[in-house]
Amino acid sequence: MKRVLVTEDMHPRGYEVLEAAPDIEVIRIKDIEPATLKDAVRDVDGILVRSAKLTADILEAAENLKVVARHGVGCDSIDVAHLSARGIPVAIAAGANSRSVAEHTLGLMLAAARELPLLDNVVKSGRWADRNNYRAKDLMGAKVLIVGFGRIGRLVAPLCKAFGMETVVADIVLDETLASEMGCRGVEDFRPELADADFVTLHVPLDETTRHLVGEAELAAMKSGSILINCARGGIVDDNALLAALVRGHIRGAGLDVMADEPPAADHPLIGRTDVVMTPHNGAGAMSAAIAMAEMSAVNIIDAFAGNLREDCTFNLDALRANDMEKKSA
Numbered sequence: 001m002k003r004v005l006v007t008e009d010m011h012p013r014g015y016e017v018l019e020a021a022p023d024i025e026v027i028r029i030k031d032i033e034p035a036t037l038k039d040a041v042r043d044v045d046g047i048l049v050r051s052a053k054l055t056a057d058i059l060e061a062a063e064n065l066k067v068v069a070r071h072g073v074g075c076d077s078i079d080v081a082h083l084s085a086r087g088i089p090v091a092i093a094a095g096a097n098s099r100s101v102a103e104h105t106l107g108l109m110l111a112a113a114r115e116l117p118l119l120d121n122v123v124k125s126g127r128w129a130d131r132n133n134y135r136a137k138d139l140m141g142a143k144v145l146i147v148g149f150g151r152i153g154r155l156v157a158p159l160c161k162a163f164g165m166e167t168v169v170a171d172i173v174l175d176e177t178l179a180s181e182m183g184c185r186g187v188e189d190f191r192p193e194l195a196d197a198d199f200v201t202l203h204v205p206l207d208e209t210t211r212h213l214v215g216e217a218e219l220a221a222m223k224s225g226s227i228l229i230n231c232a233r234g235g236i237v238d239d240n241a242l243l244a245a246l247v248r249g250h251i252r253g254a255g256l257d258v259m260a261d262e263p264p265a266a267d268h269p270l271i272g273r274t275d276v277v278m279t280p281h282n283g284a285g286a287m288s289a290a291i292a293m294a295e296m297s298a299v300n301i302i303d304a305f306a307g308n309l310r311e312d313c314t315f316n317l318d319a320l321r322a323n324d325m326e327k328k329s330a
Contacts, residue, residue, distance in 0.1 A: 001023055001024070001025050002023055002024050002025070002045040002046065002066075002305055003024075003025045003027055003043060003044045003045050003046075004018060004024055004025070004026055004027065004044065004045065004046040004047070004048060004301055005027045005028075005029070005040055005041060005044045005046070005047045005048070006018075006026060006027065006028050006048045007029065007032055007037065007040075007047065007048065007049045007050060007052040008032060008049070008050040008051065008052060008071075009028075010048070010050065010071055010290075010293070010294040010297070011290045011291050011293075011294035011295075012294075013291050013294045013295045013298075014048070014071075014293075014294030014295060014297055014298040015294075015298075017294075017295055017298035017299060017302070018048075018298045018301065018302070021302055024301075024302070024305075027040065027044065032051075032052035032053075034053070034055070034057075034058060037052060037054070037058050038057065038058045038061045039061075041058060041059070041061050041062035041065070042061050042062065042063070043063075043064055044062055044064065044065065045064050045065065045066050045067075045305070046065070046066060046067045046068070046069065046301045046304070046305065047062070047065065047067075047068045047069070048069045048071060048297050048298065048301060049068060049069070049070055049071065049077075049078065050070075050071040050072070051077060051262075052077065053077045053078075054068065054077065054078045054079060055079055056079045056082040059079060059082050059083065060082075065083075065086075065088055066088065066304060066305060067088060067089050067090075067091060067300070067301060067304035067305065067309070068083060068088065068089075068090050068091070069090075069091040069092075069093075069297045069298075069300045069301045069304070070090065070091065070092045070093065070297070070315070071093060071293050071294065071297045072092065072093055072096075072097060072284065072293060073092045073093060073094060073096075073097070073151070073205075073315075074205060074206065074232075074233060075090055075092065075205075075315050076205070076206045076207070076233060076235070078090060080315065080316050080319075081319075083316065084316045084319035084320060084323065085323070087320060087323055087324075089304055089309055089314050089315075089316060089317075089320060090314070090315040090316045091297070091300035091301070091303075091304060091309055091313050091314060091315065092300075092313055092314075092315045093292070093293045093296040093297050093300070093313070094151065094296075094310075094312050094313045095151050096289060096292035096293040096295075096296045097283075097284035097286075097289040097292065097293055098151045098152045098155050099155055099286075099288070099289070100283060100284045100285065100286035100288065100289035101152050101155075101231050101283040101284055101289075102152050102155035102156045102159060103159070103286070104231055104257060104279070104282070104283035104284075104285075105152075105156050105159075105201055105203075105229055105231045105283070106156070106159050106160070106163075108229050108231065108255030108256075108257065108277055108279065109139065109144075109199060109201065109227070109229055109255060110139065111255060111277045112227050112229070112252075112253045112254065112255040112275075112276075112277045113136060113137040113138070113139060113199075113227060113253075114136040114137070115134050115136065115253075116277075117274075117277055118134060118274055119131070119134060122134075137198070137225075137227065137252065139160075139163040139164070139165055139199075140163055140164035140165065141164060141165070141166075142165050142166070142198035142199060143165065143166040143167075143168065143196055143197050143198050143199070144160045144165045144166070144167055144168070144197065144198065144199040144200075144201065145168050145170060145190060145193045145194065145197035145199070145200045145201070146160070146167065146168065146169045146170065146184075146201055146203060147170050147171075147190045147200065147201065147202050147203065147204060147213075148170070148171060148202060148203035148204035148232070149169040149170065149171035149174060149175065149178075149179065149186070149203075150171070150203060150204075152203045152231075152232075153169060153171070153203040154178070154182075156201060156203060157169055157179075157182050157184050158182060161182070161183055161184070165199075167182075167183070167184045167185070168184065168185045168186075168187060168193050168197070169182075169184045169185070169186050169187075170186070170187045170188065170189065170190035170193065171186070171188065172188055172189075174186045174187070174188050191218065191221065194218060194221040194222045194223070195221055195222070195223055196223060197222070197223055197226060198223060198225075198226050198227070199226065199227050199228075199229065200214075200222060200226065200227075200228050200229065201228075201229040201230075201231070202214065202228075202229065202230045202231070202232045202236055202237070203231070203232055204232055204236060205232070205233070206232070206233035206234075206235050206236055210233075210235075210236050211235050211236065212235070212236070212237070212238040212241075213236050213237075214228070214230075214236060214237045214238065214241075214242075215237075215238040215241050216238065216241040216244070219238075219241050219242060219244075219245040219250070219251065220245070220250070222245070222250070222251055224250055224251070225251065225252045226251050226252060227251065227252050227253050227254065227255065228242065228251060228253075228254045228255070229254070229255045229256075230254070230255070230256050230257065230258055231257040231258065231283045232258065233258050234256075234258040234259040234260040234261070234262065235260045237256075237260075239259070239260055239268075239270060242254060242270070243269050243270060243273075246270075246273060246275055246276065252275065253275040253276060253277070254270075254275070254276045254277070255276075255277045255278075256270070256276060256277070256278050256279070257278075257279045257280075257281055257282065257283045258281050258283075259278075259281075262280075262281055263280070296313070300313050
């Protein structure tokens with residue numbers, strides 16, 4: 001019997017998949033404080049995690065661990081290096097939430113460009129006559145720069161094209177053929193494109209190479225009156241630099257589903273700004289995505305136990321392969 005710890009609640013479909021397996025015992029906990037997690041991981045074979053932080057200190061206590069499955073795709077809250085060194089795969093729900101996040105991206109783009117939260121307040125506060133004080137920014141005919149042409153970026157691109165936007169995609173490992181087939185111009189370096197982009201939307205993972213990828217220099221290089229959208233990870237944008245760019249009026253606004261620290265402090269300066277539209281890291285919040293992520297996370301656990309984890313769902317595949325090569329050459 002293999003024991004699987006589910007750190008936080010998920011859609012019932014995930015539990016159904018796990019509990020249908022004849023040799024799996026599901027364990028749930030009430031909180032994700034470090035002390036609770038460290039005690040809970042002892043003697044478990046698998047961990048299915050949403051947002052709980054799995055540090056090396058916590059993971060070291062899991063001596064029987066065989067797989068960590070992420071309920072999503074971002075792994076910045078997991079010490080992947082520690083797991084890779086132990087030969088333990090980190091599974092992700094590849095593609096399960098991509099459509100939901102892509103649609104959320106367009107939602108934030110529209111909300112920021114058309115100032116929808118402000119207009120909603122105009123009506124609800126009885127200030128109908130103020131409607132002429134607001135002027136929307138059109139998507140049609142505007143240029144959008146999509147930074148990151150992976151699973152989500154590739155879904156955002158056709159949505160932008162459907163709105164009649166000139167679409168540029170940027171990725172350090174660019175699939176030029178796919179970009180061309182989608183009617184997009186592809187580049188490897190996004191920075192030279194900032195000066196002409198009306199919208200910049202981020203779709204890259206957070207790691208040490210992308211932390212503060214958009215900082216003071218990048219924001220200063222952005223087109224005056226442009227809008228920044230971030231549905232990826234908060235740490236990719238330097239919050240202080242973004243605030244400064246907004247305060248001086250260089251960029252028109254921002255649409256943020258993520259923050260560097262979540263939840264942000266109540267007095268965080270970005271929260272009170274009317275030129276920032278914010279959502280609580282809920283881009284993957286569509287019901288279809290919740291079901292798909294729960295199911296795929298559970299399937300990944302079962303597949304890993306059987307030695308059949310899909311390569312496209314193995315976040316640390318390259319590191320695991322490198323470890324195998326080192327062992328064979330030793």
